[in-house]
Amino acid sequence: MFATMGALGLAPTAQAAQRELPYRAPRPGDFSLSGRGAAKVVIVGGGIAGLATAYELGKAGYDCTVLEARDRTGGRNFTVRGGDTTVDLYGNKQTARFSDGQYMNAGPARLPQWMVTLDYCRELGVPIEVFTNTNADAYLFNESAGMTKPVRYRTAKADVYGYLSELLAKATNKGALDKELTATDQERLVDFLADFGELGDKLTYDGGERRGYTTVPAATGTPGVLLGDVPSASEVFASGVGRYFSFEFGFDQAMLMFQPVGGMDRIPKALTKAIGARRVHTGAAVSRITDKGDRVVVTYTQGGRTRTVEADFCVGALPPNILAKIPHNLGSGVQSALEAITPQSAGKIGLEYKSRWWELDHRIYGGITETDMDLSHIWHPSYGFHGERGVMIGYYNYGGDADAYAKLSPAAREARAVVQGVKIYGEKYRTELATSFSHHWRQTPHLEGAWHNTPGGPDDPRYKPLNEPTGRVYFAGDWLSYTDAWQHGAFTSARRAVTRLHTRVMAG
């Protein structure tokens, strides 16, 4: 389908993709060598795209000003710590009561090895550690399939891979694949399956140590007691646990994953520091963007006063749904493109516990428990192992589930999350709870979305006014990338805007 789209001009082909050269950051010598003066740039939005734009342009000495409506930079990169306060669009005010050293990443929380975000961590000196995206000891729980207790990932995998291997070995030995595979290939396949499925001598699956133990092996006298009650193949398939397995094969989700030590907002904080705090204005809500032909005028309010910034160029680095609400003279093409991209919902709740009972009682050190309930995912913390306290993510959900929780009071969100968590983890999920904080992006002022749906993809011709602007206003954001919702998209989109802007300035 993708190839067809390319032929119709609807999607870039591999050749088009190759047109984007490796990124070359602007350099201090670019202006001094050319004899030109550094241009002035006003950047609307202090999220990752806006900060990255100012940071990269700053490398060549551009005079950048960042206008950020909220009281902090980072945009959706938001780490919640004790004392942080939010008010959502419904008027719910929350102040986080997390203990010292405890935090939740309300927005982006994980970094795959291939994303450019890690390069920024390296360049900015932000230390990283493993984000525990997958854990064999975390649970799977499909309530609607009739499961009455959770099953560990390792047990579910052993059972699914065991029966899958047994069935394919049987089919192969029956000759069902004689047309597809040579005798040698069949032999190799069956050898693989015997190992992959931990099959017995007769190529049948009867459980085994991969499922786990009720008493773990230890010293003499304690060989261990295997987890009993191996379900039938029919029971395993009916439970639907296998639906979660492919998550960890995803190009963007496969372990190993990483996170900044101490919170994801170490990245915007380091960017802001590198840009220079005096260039970054928080509490500055933009109310108009006017391209004057020879310059751009951006009007904003700060502390109740209306102010303006004039600059040679502007980079619009707000979410498209927010940009679309700001009056401008950039044309209807820009406006309709912005309006075509629609914001999506997601929410998280952080539950701080008085003890790390999941480590002590369940022997779960990090990782994600998957459910078919409306809380979707439960995350165990990837930091503070063996500490006194810890913050679980009690739900991380999207769309209608997120909006349903958002409509509740913060106390009711907590109650609903806890009732469900108790089904998986037992009473300590309730009794050990100290405090909670919930955050919903669609209901967050100045952002109003967790990520965006870009019909046709970012290269669709309708977005040309955003991607190849004719005036002095450029655009950047994860929503103008193929990795929407990832900081990588914001960074690479910012780099793209920086490259075009700088090339134009240098060409004079």
Place this chain on the structure above:
Amino acid sequence: MFATMGALGLAPTAQAAQRELPYRAPRPGDFSLSGRGAAKVVIVGGGIAGLATAYELGKAGYDCTVLEARDRTGGRNFTVRGGDTTVDLYGNKQTARFSDGQYMNAGPARLPQWMVTLDYCRELGVPIEVFTNTNADAYLFNESAGMTKPVRYRTAKADVYGYLSELLAKATNKGALDKELTATDQERLVDFLADFGELGDKLTYDGGERRGYTTVPAATGTPGVLLGDVPSASEVFASGVGRYFSFEFGFDQAMLMFQPVGGMDRIPKALTKAIGARRVHTGAAVSRITDKGDRVVVTYTQGGRTRTVEADFCVGALPPNILAKIPHNLGSGVQSALEAITPQSAGKIGLEYKSRWWELDHRIYGGITETDMDLSHIWHPSYGFHGERGVMIGYYNYGGDADAYAKLSPAAREARAVVQGVKIYGEKYRTELATSFSHHWRQTPHLEGAWHNTPGGPDDPRYKPLNEPTGRVYFAGDWLSYTDAWQHGAFTSARRAVTRLHTRVMAG
């Protein structure tokens, strides 16, 4: 087979296993409440089992003395840092030249979540972090299968799971499993396979994003270029890459895995400190163990002098092959039991590099590359991400491969490891190398083994004189456990000896 062994009295049954009650550590009040005096115990060997014995007995106030032949405690738990010197049984002397902050764990290096070793880390205040046992971006390389370049784990998995799913879906839809599965089960199975194998509409595998990209997705204009050249099913099975997949399902190896921050020897160091350094004598090689009926006399040499310790009890916590060489009067049953357990070989080389080229060029942040070459495993470091330097484990191998490397000079071991690593990683594997250090356990004085083969398992009746000693000498070590080669085995074996000794003293 295991059930049969139980019926014949050759292996413990589940019932027997349950006889071992949950461990209860000796307590300060045990003696004061009973009116008895604390006994004196001499512990032969300052590895994990010996230290754990002294630590646990010390909780009730036992007067413990630990005798350790080497100049450091920890036994096979050995973290090599710059300045550490070893001389092996062939006379090779090495002094590690690692930079500050760089180290290699020459012995145990990883901790599963379920093992008691983590509880000791918690109790002793040893911080832990993730050990990167599995990484989708690490490589697989089977030279003997004709592979000319490595393939990433993620790519190999996508291909193997893809074809496996396609073949099983085909067989199912042909009716090959009509006797095994109901129509509903078949439908559920095929639904699972379509997702698990990333199959297309016609349930065929044609590659996809899970394999990876040559150009990763980024901003507008860069949708990404998929890794090309999807091999055929026959090529995938012939490459043998699937043989490595089941490693991560193992009960003792499945991620998440952990390591102490700063080196595995933080554990013996913390144990030694908790015991009290004055109770631990290093450089003290035991030369005789004599059970006098009412006490035990242990003779040892230290600094050229022969000394003795008299105690109420002795715990032998050396490897069995070393214990078997020490004269004693414990009877032929003890001696033949010790001699039945045979030491095994393993070796590692640490390669310190001037840059972390595997992160910069290969985007590999930790994890293990698997090979069919004589170096077996290559480990990327699980600490120091984004630092200036790093230590790769250039080989971790066993048996004949380990012995073959051990016979070489340290320089020749390095050369042999590098020649092979270059085949996988390219020239930087050679050109960025700064220094190396290799360690082989079978050739290490006072240990002479990486782990042990215990025929029949630790509950075999021939080991009764070790497990249920009649005199005043007890035994402890991972070799008297079902988790040989793991510190968990040493800890739980020590706990078992402590329980028996303490129960006897309290019954006294």
